[in-house]
Amino acid sequence: MVRLDFRKRIGDFHLDVSLDMGEEVMVLFGPSGSGKTSILSCLAGLLAPDEGHITVNGDVVFEATGGRVLRNLPPQKRRVGYVFQDYALFPHMTVAQNVAYGLRGQPDVPPRVEAVLKTMRLEDMAGRYPHQLSGGQQQRVAIARALVVQPRVLLLDEPFSALDTMVRDRLQHELVVLQEEWLLPIIYVTHSLGDAFAMGHRIAVVNEGRIEQVGPKEEILNCPRSRAVARFTGTRNIYEAQVLEATPQATTLSWEGRSVVAPGSTLAPGSGVTFCIRPEQVMLLREGDDSKENVFRGEIANEVSRGPSISLFFRLDGGQSQDDYDLEISLPIHVYARFHLDTQKRLAVSLKKEAIHLIPEASQGRHR
Amino acid sequence: MQWHPLILSLQVASLATVVVLIVGLGLALLLARRRFPGHTVVDTVVNLPLVLPPSVLGFYLLFVLGRGSPVKEWLGIDILFTWMAAVVASATVALPLMVRTSKAAIESVDPNLEKAARTLGAPEWRVIKEVTLPLARRGIIAGLVLAFARALGEFGATLMVAGNIPGRTQTVPLAIYDLVQSNRVREANVLVLLMTAVSFAILWGVNRWQRSWWR
Numbered sequence: 001m002v003r004l005d006f007r008k009r010i011g012d013f014h015l016d017v018s019l020d021m022g023e024e025v026m027v028l029f030g031p032s033g034s035g036k037t038s039i040l041s042c043l044a045g046l047l048a049p050d051e052g053h054i055t056v057n058g059d060v061v062f063e064a065t066g067g068r069v070l071r072n073l074p075p076q077k078r079r080v081g082y083v084f085q086d087y088a089l090f091p092h093m094t095v096a097q098n099v100a101y102g103l104r105g106q107p108d109v110p111p112r113v114e115a116v117l118k119t120m121r122l123e124d125m126a127g128r129y130p131h132q133l134s135g136g137q138q139q140r141v142a143i144a145r146a147l148v149v150q151p152r153v154l155l156l157d158e159p160f161s162a163l164d165t166m167v168r169d170r171l172q173h174e175l176v177v178l179q180e181e182w183l184l185p186i187i188y189v190t191h192s193l194g195d196a197f198a199m200g201h202r203i204a205v206v207n208e209g210r211i212e213q214v215g216p217k218e219e220i221l222n223c224p225r226s227r228a229v230a231r232f233t234g235t236r237n238i239y240e241a242q243v244l245e246a247t248p249q250a251t252t253l254s255w256e257g258r259s260v261v262a263p264g265s266t267l268a269p270g271s272g273v274t275f276c277i278r279p280e281q282v283m284l285l286r287e288g289d290d291s292k293e294n295v296f297r298g299e300i301a302n303e304v305s306r307g308p309s310i311s312l313f314f315r316l317d318g319g320q321s322q323d324d325y326d327l328e329i330s331l332p333i334h335v336y337a338r339f340h341l342d343t344q345k346r347l348a349v350s351l352k353k354e355a356i357h358l359i360p361e362a363s364q365g366r367h368r
Numbered sequence: 369m370q371w372h373p374l375i376l377s378l379q380v381a382s383l384a385t386v387v388v389l390i391v392g393l394g395l396a397l398l399l400a401r402r403r404f405p406g407h408t409v410v411d412t413v414v415n416l417p418l419v420l421p422p423s424v425l426g427f428y429l430l431f432v433l434g435r436g437s438p439v440k441e442w443l444g445i446d447i448l449f450t451w452m453a454a455v456v457a458s459a460t461v462a463l464p465l466m467v468r469t470s471k472a473a474i475e476s477v478d479p480n481l482e483k484a485a486r487t488l489g490a491p492e493w494r495v496i497k498e499v500t501l502p503l504a505r506r507g508i509i510a511g512l513v514l515a516f517a518r519a520l521g522e523f524g525a526t527l528m529v530a531g532n533i534p535g536r537t538q539t540v541p542l543a544i545y546d547l548v549q550s551n552r553v554r555e556a557n558v559l560v561l562l563m564t565a566v567s568f569a570i571l572w573g574v575n576r577w578q579r580s581w582w583r
Contacts (some may be wrong), residue, residue, distance in 0.1 A: 046483050075486040088484040092502050101498075102488030149488055 002153050002185055006042060006052025006062070015039065015049070015209040025179055025186045027200030027217075029193070030232065035209040036189040037085075040155045043187070044082045045075035056080065056152050081151030085158045087142040089130040095141050096126040102149035112148055119178075120144040136167035143175070153185045160195060172198045193234055197221075205229045221278075223357055230276045230359065236328040238276040243267045251358065257318070261293050262356040274359040279311065279330035281355035284339055285348040292350035300345045301325045310336050314349065370555075372535055373543035374562060380451060380526075380539055381519035384458035388515045391459070392466035393508065397496065399467070400474040418464045422524025429457055429529045451537050454530035458519035465518055466511040473507020474500060506578060513574045517567060 001022055008015040015035050019026070028036045041047035043054060045061065048069065054062040061073040061080075090098050096113055103109045117123045120140040130138055139159060146154060156175075160168040176199065179186050188199050196203055197217055204214040205228075213225045224230035230238050241253040241260065248264040253275060262275055285292060298316040301324050305311075309332055313325035329349065331341075341347075398404075399411055417425055433439055433448050433456065440446050447453045477500055485495045501508065523541040530537040532546065540563050547556035 044483075044487050046486070075483070076489050076491060078487075079489075080487060082484065082487040084480050084484060086478075086480060088478065088480040090481060090485075090499060101485065101490065104490070104494070145484075145488065 001055070001057055002043070002187070003053075003055040004039070004043060006049035006054060006064075008038065008042060008047070008049040008051075010038065013209055015042070017042075017052075017209075017211055019204055019211055019214065021185055021187070021202070023183045023185050024201040025176070025188055025199050027196045027203045028187060028189045028206050029196040029200075029203050029220075030191065030206030032191055034206045036191075036206050037157055038209075039206070040082065040157055040187065040189060043153070044080045044155060045073055045078045046082075048072055079149070079152045081146035081149065081154040083139075083142045083146050083154070083156045083159055085161065087130075087138045089138055089141055089145075091130050094127050094129055095122060095133070098130070098141055099145045099148055101145065116144045116148040119147075120174075134167075135163050136171060139163065139171060143178075147178075147182070147184075151184070153187065156186065156188045158189055158191070161190070161192070168195075169198075175199065193232075205232055207232070224276070224359065226359060227274055230274075230357075234278065235276045235357075236279045237282070238274060241273055241275055243269050243271050243273055245269055250353065258296065258316075260351065260356070261353050262358055263353060265358055265360075267358070267360060272361045274361070275356050276359065277351050277356050279328040280309075281352065282314075282327060282329040283350040283352055284329070284331070284335065285350055287348070289348070293353045294351040294356075295348055296327075296351070297346070297348045298326070300341065300347065303341075306330075308333060312341070314347070370543070373538050373540045373559065374566070376451060376454075376538065377520055377540040377563075378566070380454045380458055381516055381522075383455045384462055384519040384522075385512055385516045387455065387459040388462050388466045388519075389512060392463050392511065392515070393470060393501075395463075395467050396470040396474055396508075396511075397500070400471045401500075414467050415464045417461050422461065422522070423528060425460060426457065426525035426528025429453075429460065429525060433529060448529060449531045449533070449537065451530060454522075454526045454537055454539060457525035457529050458522040461522050461525055462515035462518040465514040469511035469514060470504060470508045473504035473511075476507070477503045509574065509578060513571065516570065520563075520567065 002020070004017050004019045006015075006017055013035065015038055017039055028039060030036055038047060042049050042062070049062060049064065050067065051064050053060060053064070056078065060071055061078050063069075063071040090101065093101070096117070099113045099116060100109050103112060114123070117126055120143060122137065122140055122144060125133060125137060125141070130141065133141065160171060163171065172195070175186070190196050190199075200217055202215060203217050203220045205212045205220060207228045213220060213229045220229065221233055224233060224235060227238055239255055241255040244252040244254050244259070246252075246265050246267045246269060251262045251265045251267060253260040253262055253273065255275070260275065267273055283292065285295060296316050298314050300312050301315045302313040303310060309330050312329040312331065314327040314329055315324070316326040327349070339347075395410070395414055399407065399414075430448070431437060433453060447456070481499050481503070482495050485499045490498070521541060522539075523545070526539060527542060532538055532542045534546075538546070540559055544556050544559050547553070547559065
């Protein structure tokens with residue numbers, strides 16, 4: 001169990017964090033400079049918050065109220081494992097010496113080092129120096145070094161950002177297995193949505209020093225609570241609209257002169273609302289298919305291939321948008337081929353009612 | 369041939385280097401890794417001997433070591449005009465060279481390595497001894513060599529606090545000065561060549577040792 005509830009000023013930057021987690025992988029996801037690493041530093045004892053408290057397994061490691069620090073355990077006493085972004089392996093020590101560093105004065109050092117090296121598939125590397133290892137191996141040494149001291153929580157700061165995709169996928173899988181074996185709370189910092197979804201049980205979206213939203217990954221993906229979260233999680237299509245009518249079954253919106261039917265809500269008619277739809281949720285319609293909700297016609301203004309999928313930038317008929325396009329659509333390649341989109345540029349699309357997510361105006365501001 | 373000045377010079381420079389190692393490394397660690405009120409003042413004062421004329425420095429040292437100073441009156445240490453005073457003078461002059469080079473080396477050690485050591489439970493002394501200093505060792509050794517060389521050549525401040533007593537406090541630079549003054553150029557030549565050879569040998573040896581040590 002880890003509980004964070006603290007505030008910290010770093011120059012003009014305000015960190016204001018409140019987060020509870022159990023024996024799970026919690027992903028701190030957010031853009032660079034949003035304060036993710038500072039949150040880890042506060043938990044590890046490398047940075048002292050101004051106010052608040054931090055608890056690890058019921059043990060208060062930091063507490064300050066009214067500007068008075070009541071308790072601030074040094075990093076040495078916190079038993080918080082920290083894997084740095086650049087791994088921070090000691091370059092003048094071998095792999096075995098690196099891993100043994102945190103075990104000084106404890107019994108059974110050689111067998112414990114050997115055991116963890118074996119778990120991390122590093123037994124043949126024991127005598128090598130960090131500069132003789134590949135990036136993935138260095139990463140595994142850093143994790144082994146942090147795990148061997150049996151930390152109460154493991155922090156990983158952008159652990160796979162410098163690795164190629166294949167190595168990353170494998171390490172991510174290993175880490176998930178490891179977490180299930182050791183039942184260790186892991187906090188994983190990343191700015192990559194793919195990493196966040198591959199690793200996390202729950203995701204905390206960090207923006208400008210705050211946790212904007214915490215929840216299971218599906219919830220973060222499909223029900224962002226603010227525009228910022230929607231933007232970070234790849235919900236490309238975010239629009240302002242007015243509520244015309246709201247019932248528990250359906251909410252009717254007015255969007256730039258068009259009428260859009262969204263899921264039911266209790267929004268007041270006339271109030272402003274943000275609605276959004278993920279690009280992969282936009283449905284293409286065959287000619288003459290008018291059985292769907294929210295059907296709009298338009299043309300493809302541009303397209304970008306993204307490997308297994310393709311992004312279409314779609315301009316709606318009668319669109320007033322100053323941008324080049326109104327809607328981004330993401331399609332698997334085979335759908336693209338089936339609709340003959342390489343030749344046919346005019347289309348009808350449907351914004352399925354259930355795929356539309358509403359963000360009320362009230363939750364746009366700063367919330368805690 | 370008088371061997372005494374050479375032996376005394378090596379003795380004084382070696383001892384001064386030991387003093388500089390202890391005091392200088394402490395100051396370098398403090399200045400590189402801690403922020404405290406008066407940081408800039410300490411940094412400036414430590415570097416002052418680089419720019420002050422040795423005679424001015426010697427003058428200060430006379431006050432510090434001489435009659436009425438706490439060192440003499442309270443601690444009862446009276447080393448003025450002994451070879452120990454030459455050690456103090458050489459160490460003072462050599463200190464900034466050590467502090468500057470080792471401070472730069474310590475600053476270039478990735479702070480994340482020290483943080484990693486701390487999160488692994490290592491107390492501060494282990495972080496310094498096993499992470500910071502080994503990684504900064506090239507700069508530290510370079511600083512020591514510079515300090516030793518500077519101590520070996522020390523003249524002005526030494527003359528003021530240790531005097532120029534043949535057989536007691538006369539180091540090689542002072543002896544050479546005396547010999548030239550009394551027109552004994554042949555003897556001066558020998559000392560000059562000896563000094564050059566010794567300096568060359570030390571620098572050459574350290575350079576070689578350093579190169580083979582790190583990869």
